[in-house]
Amino acid sequence: MSRALQSIGRSAIGWLLPALLLAGWEIASRAGVISANVLPAPSAVGAAFWKLLLSGELLENIRISTLRALSGFVVGGAIGFGLGLANGLSALSRGLTDTTIQMIRNIPHLALIPLVILWFGIDEEAKLFLVALGVFFPIYINTLLGIQGVDPQLVEMGRIYGMSRSQLFIRVILPGALPSIFVGLRYALGIMWLTLIVAETISASSGLGYMAMQAREFLLIDVVVLSILIYALLGKLADSLARYLERLSLQWHPAFQNV
Amino acid sequence: MTAATVTARRSFDETTARVAVTSRERKIAFSFRNVTKQFGDKTVLHGIDLDVHDGEFVAVIGKSGCGKSTLLRLLAGLDKPTSGELVHGAETKDQKRTRIMFQEPRLLPWARVGANVDVGLTGIAKGAEVRQKSLDILAEVGLADRSEEWPSVLSGGQRQRVALARALVGHPRILALDEPLGALDALTRIEMQQLLERIWLSKKFTAVLVTHDVAEAVALADRVVVIDSGRIALDLAIPVERPRRHASPELAFFERQILDQLYKQKAP
Numbered sequence: 001m002s003r004a005l006q007s008i009g010r011s012a013i014g015w016l017l018p019a020l021l022l023a024g025w026e027i028a029s030r031a032g033v034i035s036a037n038v039l040p041a042p043s044a045v046g047a048a049f050w051k052l053l054l055s056g057e058l059l060e061n062i063r064i065s066t067l068r069a070l071s072g073f074v075v076g077g078a079i080g081f082g083l084g085l086a087n088g089l090s091a092l093s094r095g096l097t098d099t100t101i102q103m104i105r106n107i108p109h110l111a112l113i114p115l116v117i118l119w120f121g122i123d124e125e126a127k128l129f130l131v132a133l134g135v136f137f138p139i140y141i142n143t144l145l146g147i148q149g150v151d152p153q154l155v156e157m158g159r160i161y162g163m164s165r166s167q168l169f170i171r172v173i174l175p176g177a178l179p180s181i182f183v184g185l186r187y188a189l190g191i192m193w194l195t196l197i198v199a200e201t202i203s204a205s206s207g208l209g210y211m212a213m214q215a216r217e218f219l220l221i222d223v224v225v226l227s228i229l230i231y232a233l234l235g236k237l238a239d240s241l242a243r244y245l246e247r248l249s250l251q252w253h254p255a256f257q258n259v
Numbered sequence: 260m261t262a263a264t265v266t267a268r269r270s271f272d273e274t275t276a277r278v279a280v281t282s283r284e285r286k287i288a289f290s291f292r293n294v295t296k297q298f299g300d301k302t303v304l305h306g307i308d309l310d311v312h313d314g315e316f317v318a319v320i321g322k323s324g325c326g327k328s329t330l331l332r333l334l335a336g337l338d339k340p341t342s343g344e345l346v347h348g349a350e351t352k353d354q355k356r357t358r359i360m361f362q363e364p365r366l367l368p369w370a371r372v373g374a375n376v377d378v379g380l381t382g383i384a385k386g387a388e389v390r391q392k393s394l395d396i397l398a399e400v401g402l403a404d405r406s407e408e409w410p411s412v413l414s415g416g417q418r419q420r421v422a423l424a425r426a427l428v429g430h431p432r433i434l435a436l437d438e439p440l441g442a443l444d445a446l447t448r449i450e451m452q453q454l455l456e457r458i459w460l461s462k463k464f465t466a467v468l469v470t471h472d473v474a475e476a477v478a479l480a481d482r483v484v485v486i487d488s489g490r491i492a493l494d495l496a497i498p499v500e501r502p503r504r505h506a507s508p509e510l511a512f513f514e515r516q517i518l519d520q521l522y523k524q525k526a527p
Contacts, residue, residue, distance in 0.1 A: 157365040160335065160358070161425075162382045171378070175369040252369040254411045 040222040048222040065207040069196045072131025077188060080136040084143025109133045110198055122203035134195040135188040142184025146177030179253060182246045189238040197231060285312040287348035288433060288465040294343035296329055303329045305489040316459055316466045318476035320517060321486035327469045331435045334467060335359040349432060358431040362438040364422040366410040372421050373406030379428035396424045416447035436468040449505060452478055477513045478503055485520050493520045
C-alpha cells in the first residue's frame with residue numbers, strides 16, 4: 001500500500017514543475033505582465049480547448065493527425081526494422097544497401113518537403129511519405145546496432161547447444177537487440193510528431209498543424225498555443241507508451257528491476 | 260625429501276601400475292591423433308597425440324597462449340584441426356555429445372534460470388520433460404529454488420552453477436571445461452571444485468578441464484597433461500584417492516612436479 005503511494009508520488013513529482021509553470025504563467029497574465037497578444041493566459045487556452053472540444057473540431061483534428069502519424073510510423077518503422085534485421089544478419093545485404101542508406105540519411109528529410117509537394121501535392125501521401133522517411137532511420141540504425149551488438153559469446157553458446165538459425169534468432173539475437181531497438185523506437189516517436197507538425201503546417205487541409213496555421217491567419221493565439229500544448233501531450237503519451245512496452249519486455253534487464 | 264613426500268612417492272609408484280592396467284581395459288572416449296592447428300602462419304598445436312578414456316578426468320595445464328584452449332575448442336567441435344584427426348570412441352550422436360563450459364557463464368540475461376537450463380536440452384527433449392529435467396539438475400547443483408530468478412540477481416558462483424546445470428542436463432558423455440572457475444573468488448572456487456567432483460563421480464562422464472591453477476588440476480584430475488608451446492610436455496597420472504583433501508601433502512607432491520615442468524626446474 002505504502003509502496004503504491006510511493007510510486008504515485010514518484011510519478012507525480014515529474015508533474016510538479018509543469019504545474020508551477022502554468023500557475024506562474026496564469027498569475028503573470030492576469031497581472032498584465034504578459035500581454036494577451038503575446039501569450040494568452042492558461043485559462044484562455046482552456047476556454048479555447050473547451051470550445052473546440054464541444055464543436056468536435058479538436059477531436060477530429062487529433063484523430064486525423066494521430067492516424068497520419070501512426071500510419072507513417074508503421075510504414076517507415078516496418079521497413080526500417082526489416083532492413084535493420086536483414087543488414088544485421090546478412091553481410092551481403094549490408095554490403096549491398098548500407099552505404100546507400102547512410103548517404104540518404106545525411107539529407108535532412110524535411111529538406112525534401114518542396115520535392116514531396118511537387119510529387120504528391122498536399123494529399124495524405126505527402127505526410128505519410130515524410131513521416132515514414134523520418135521514422136525509418138532511427139529504427140533502422142538502432143535495430144542494426146542492436147543486432148551487431150549482441151554478445152558473440154552468447155551466439156556461440158547457442159550454436160554449441162544446437163540451436164537452429166530461427167531458434168538462435170528468437171532466443172538469442174532478437175532479445176539481445178531489443179534494448180537498442182527500443183531506443184530507436186523512442187527516437188522515432190519523437191521524429192514522427194516533429195515531421196507531422198512541420199508537414200501539416202506547410203501543406204495540409206486538416207489536422208492539428210492545419211488548425212494551428214488557420215488560427216494564426218485569424219490571430220487566434222489561444223488556439224495556436226493550444227495546438228502546441230496538445231502536441232506536447234501527444235508526444236509525452238507516445239513516449240510513455242514506448243516506456244511501458246520497454247519495461248514490459250525488458251524485465252530481465254538490471255536497469256528495469258526494482259522499479 | 261620430507262616424510263610426507265616419500266609416502267606420496269611410494270603410493271604414486273604403487274598405483275601407477277594399477278592405473279595403467281585399468282586404463283588399457285577401459286574404452287577410449289576420444290583421441291587426438293597427430294593434431295596440428297594453425298591460425299594463419301602461427302602454429303598453435305604441434306602434432307598432439309592424446310588418448311582419453313571413458314569417465315576419466317583430465318586436466319590440461321599450461322601458460323597462457325600455449326594452445327590449451329585451442330585443444331578444448333577442437334574437442335568441442337568449435338574449430339577443426341588443420342591436420343590430424345579427432346576420433347571419438349563412441350559411434351552414436353548421443354554418446355558423442357560434448358558440452359563446453361567457459362570461464363564466463365554465458366547465460367541468456369533475458370531468460371530465467373530455469374529457461375537457461377532448458378537451452379541445454381535443445382533438440383533433445385520437449386515440453387514438460389524439459390521442465391522436469393531442468394528442475395532436477397538445478398537441484399543437483401544446489402539451486403532448486405532459484406529457477407524463476409533472472410540471472411542478473413545471482414552471484415558469480417551461482418551463475419557458473421547454472422551454466423554447469425545447462426551443460427549437464429543433456430547428459431553429455433564429454434564435458435569440456437575452459438577455466439570455468441577462473442573468475443571466481445578463492446573460497447567459491449573450492450566449493451565449486453567439490454561440486455564438480457561430486458557431480459562427475461555420480462554422472463561418470465569424461466571431463467577435460469583446462470586451467471592455469473595447478474592446485475585445482477591436481478585436486479580434481481586423474482591425470483594432468485602439461486602443454487608447452489603447442490606440445491604435450493608432461494602427462495602425469497594423479498593416483499590419489501577421492502575424496503581428496505585440499506592442499507594435502509600428496510597433492511602438493513604432484514603439484515611440485517607439474518610446477519617444475521612448467522618452469523623447467525629439475526627437482527632437487
